[in-house]
Amino acid sequence: MEKKYPNHKSSELRQLIRNTEDTDQLHNLLSDLWEETSNEKLHEYDEVTVKQNILKAIVPPKRTHTQPYTPTSSFRSKNNIRKVVVGASLVLSIMVAYFFIAPGSHQSNQLPAQADIVKATAKGFRSTIILRDGSKVTLNAETKITYDPGYGITNRNISLDGEAFFEVAKNKDLPFVVTSRNLSTVALGTSFNVRDYKCEKLASISLFTGSVEVSTLDSTKHSKDSSLVLYPNEQAEFNKRSNNLTKNTMDREKTAAWREEKLYIENQPLKEIVKMLERWYDVDIDIEGDSSAKELYYKGTGIFERQSLEMVLSTIGYSMGFESQINEDQILIKLNDQLPMEKLKTDTPMK
Known part of the structure; x- marks a missing residue:
């Protein structure tokens, strides 16, 4: 989840806006908010200019002694401040949306083009991200998504490397x-869920709600060569070896x-299980023995919920016929001397 500035800062800002005589303190608070924002591109901009523009927009000019005081002007002043207070907690959003996204409104402060935004997880970690349009993305371990700063405004395009679950906010104008x-x-x-790791022979799209159109990409031309539509509880699988796209339940x-x-481990060769465990627990695993090892x-289904790596290896090792030695984050799998032939299955390794 993206970081948000503390609530006490928002409350303090409301109080300062109500008493706008102390503009120095308000400047200091805006500086604190500026430093605490999670937008990594924000600090490339001119902080002083942005704060001045914000203060001009939200702080009314001080009333001089020559200005008449009437109940009407007091009411208007309070009413204006009340409107400001409603939006005060979103001051950082105002900074981004008003002063950065609408360059036509501030021709004197043209900003350089922004680089793509990258969100990634390492091995052993998973994370959840809320995008600008309200869509929610959950990243599995060793996964990266990339999108440009115009996401949610001019497009909703995301590049994925790994596995992620997307909960998409509706917007008929922006697919x-x-x-x-x-x-x-x-x-x-x-x-829907997308799984497309470089090291795996299959890529898949699994639909939970709504409908999606899935197309394959030519690796050299990036052009669509086949497509299909998925409905809830359907899955598209793409075999990277045969280049076949199929639909199933x-x-x-x-x-x-x-x-x-x-x-979740189900009917998989040991080499695939090893890659899964390395990604899940952020470890390195070596298999001792010849290539047949x-x-x-692994035949059958094994589901391990919040189990330690030692427990997982012990359980599947008993079934498959191997022992494991764990030394910090380095693991060695050693096959038992008498390995039953029925536990072996030919499977061409991935290139």
Whole structure:
């Protein structure tokens, strides 16, 4: 969740606006708010000019002794301040939206073009982001999304590398477009999961609500070569080896497991499980033995909810026929001497 400035700052700002005689203190508070904002691009702008513009917009001029005092002028003054107070808690939003987004209103303060915005999670971490339009994005471990500063105003385009769950706010005028390594997904207002890790042979789009259009991308031309429409509880899978896009029924429990902090393992070779565990726990895992050891195959379904890595390795190791040694963040998997042949399954490794 993006950082917000503390509530006591907002309350203090309201009090200062009611008593605008102390403009020096108001300047200081705006400086504090400026430093606390989570917008990493904000500090590239001229802080002094922005504060002066804000003060001109929200602080009425001081009443001189020559100005007549009447109940009417007092009422108007209080009424104006009341209107200001309503928006005071959004002062940082005003700073961004009014002084940055509308450059035509401040021709003397033209700002340089902003770079793309990047949000990312490392191995072992997951996070949730609320976008400008109210859409919510939950990032799985080792995932990155990228979008430009015009998101929510001129477009709703997002690039994804990894896995994320999108809860899209409705906006019929701006389609929500997610482009991953191999797929493009277009939605208006819906919720869906996108999984497209570089190291995995399958990419998938799983729909929870609404409808989406899924298209494949040509890796050299970035042009659409096939597409289909998904409805709730449907899933599109793209095989990166055969370049085939297919539709099937979504396994809702499996797809939602990572957002519920559940590790879901089902009918997978050991090498895929190892990559999953490395990403989930932020560790490095080595497999001791010849190449056939990596083709060890886990049959069945295992669901681990907030379990330690030791517990997960012990459980699947008993089933698959291996032992593990853990030394801080370095793990070694050692196969048992007598490995049953039925636990092996041929599977061509990813290039």
